[in-house]
Amino acid sequence: MKYSVVIPAAGQGKRMKAGKNKQFIKLKNEPIIIHTIRVFEADPWCHEIILVANEQECETMRELMKAYQIDKVSMIVAGGQERQHSVKRGLDAVEKAEIVLIHDGARPFIRHETIHQLVDEAIEEGGAIVAVPVKDTVKRVKDKRAVETMNRSELWAVQTPQAFQLSRIKEVHEKAEREKKIGTDDASLFEWYGYRVSVVEGDYLNIKLTTPEDLIFAEAILIQRGKR
DSSP: OOEEEEEEEOOOOGGGOOSSOGGGOEETTEEHHHHHHHHHHTOTTEEEEEEEEOGGGHHHHHHHHHHTTOOOEEEEEEOOSSHHHHHHHHHHTOOSOSEEEEOOTTOTTOOHHHHHHHHHHHHHHSEEEEEEEOOSOOEEEETTEEEEEOOGGGOEEEEEEEEEEHHHHHHHHHHHHHHTOOOSSHHHHHHHHTOOOEEEEOOTTOOOOOSHHHHHHHHHHHHHTTOO
């Protein structure tokens, strides 16, 4: 089953404290964004990649795609003020796919097996997310005091990709734009609209690179996968 993927990579990632867009930080001599895109470049199910970049960095991204011989990036579009706005611009560039994935540019360790499970689930249910059960005890805190211990058996940490039938996620984003609704992620908008979201269990190595400490784990994952 063919799919398109929108990869928002327009944020500056201030928590990384790198002084530049974290997408350009190199792991094993390749920028993070290239590691991420290579996963989809190598997946025969992937029809096209829409990359959403900061307007001032679009040309840099084009140069990177050329330098690293990336063929499936069909378009690089300028992002918006918020991630949600950037995703919508990416979705607007997708025309023919039945299923579209939305995936963080700084999450380079998703596996093809998980992607394919997600696509199959989205075909059946309309929308699907990758998530993993929460390992730690989670408490609700108010004014620095624990006020409630959550039922861990019902808590899952959500990752990306998130997969949707293209027609549905487009109408969801259009309504959210009209009503000025900002969601925590695309699945939360899907739920807000009234659609169901199915869950595919992923793995704990599918981390998002957000802080400097995450780069240590990323290097270890690359070594484990044989990319020394």
